[in-house]
Amino acid sequence: MAWVRQGLSARQIARELQRAQSIITRELRRNGRALIGRPRKVPGYDAALAQQRAVGLRQRPRRPRKLRGDAALWPEVLILLRAGWSPQQASLKLRRLHPDDSAWHVSHETIYRALYAMPRGELRRQILLRHKRAARRPQRRTPDGRGRMTDLPSIHDRPPEVEERLLPGHWEGDLIKGARNQSSVGVLVCRQSLFVMLVRLPDATAQSVLEGFTQAFARLPPRLRKTLTYDQGKEMALHRQLSKGVGLNVYFADPHSPWQRGRCENINGLLRQYLPKGTDLSVHSQRDLDRIAWRLNMRPRVSLDVRMPAEVFLERLYGRPVNFSIEDVIAVG
Known part of the structure; x- marks a missing residue:
């Protein structure tokens, strides 16, 4: 003054x-x-x-917080977060379930603020957020040591319908590695529905990948196995046998171009919540991996109009609408 x-x-x-x-x-x-x-x-x-x-x-009275402990909304939000959903997915799902009741409408920013208002130890104990790191790590291009194959079908030769993502049956694939690269899990993602299949592999050899992917694709009808887009790792050296065995065409992305398989890269990041880096992935049975995949498939996605990958994929598989309730989500969690 x-x-x-x-x-x-x-x-x-x-x-x-x-x-x-x-x-x-x-x-x-x-x-x-x-x-x-x-x-x-x-x-x-x-x-x-x-x-x-x-x-x-x-001293003026303020509006009560929506996510206070005695409100009915907070337990519902916690159920969805414990099922592995992000705050944005939980917000959109609750708004869709109760379109005319504003008491159930809460923004994802409000959910984030409520979470970070908790004591840090309690937040870590409940494991409500998927990503634990505070900042993005620098990306370095270093040789991966897997070697390169020649005369591969290029991603640029894929049919145009693959890029449009309007039809099911087009997949992206990858491996995620465990501690010291001594254990691996195969990842297969449907480009149209974001449906995930995980494959337990005894090792990262081409023979193991061939057998594991063949078994995974063999469970699907022919209309849902058309193409597979993969990186140029040597574990796919037997891609011609895979194509002949299950009837799909394999295409390979350009080197150092992860955005060409963006859906699979995104799923890899989400899987690290359940399969952390630096751990032995061989301890997980195929049933464990199926359970993890189903949790991902039961999360709503904005790109699917807040529907779950399981709903979209099973609708294509059975030819009729499929809808899951909150009770189904609780059962998965």
Whole structure:
């Protein structure tokens, strides 16, 4: 107040108080010269009146928080988060289940704020958020040591319908590695429905991948196994036998181009919640992997109009609409 009366600018006052200039500017805008749009009797900034207004605002009743402990909404949100859903997916699903009841409408930002308001130990114990790292790691292009194959069918030769993602039966594939690259799990993702299949592999050899992928695809009808897009790892050296055995065409992405298999790369990141890096993946049985895949398939996706991959895929498989309830989600969790 004294410096304002002396004619100092907001920048000079901020420098003297060792505060950001924006803090001083906001305070002068709130409590200087005009109070809630009405002319002040005392021109300039009055500290006593500013304090009086701040105390009055603090005592005003506020709207109760939507995600408070005694509200019915918070337990429902926790159920979906514990099932592995993101705050955005939980928000969209609740809004779809209760379109006309605003009491069940909550934004994903509100859910995030409620989670981070928890004590850090409790948040970590409940494992409500999928990604644990605080920042993105730098990406380095280093040789992967797997070697390269020649004369491969290129991704650029795929039929146009693969890129459009309007029809099922087009897949992306990859391997995720365990500790010291001594264990592996095969990942297969349907481009149209985002449906995931996980394959237990004894090792990362071409023969093991051939047998594991053949068994996975053999469970599907021919109309749901058309193409497979993979990277140029040597574990796919027997791709011609795979194509002949299950009747799908295999295409290979360009080197160092993970965005050409973006759906599979995204699923790989989500799988690390259940199959962390640096752990032995061979301890997981095929039943364990099927359970993990089903949890991912029961999460709603924005790109599917908030439907679940399992709903979209099974609808194509059986030729009739399939819908899951919250009770089905709880059973999966």
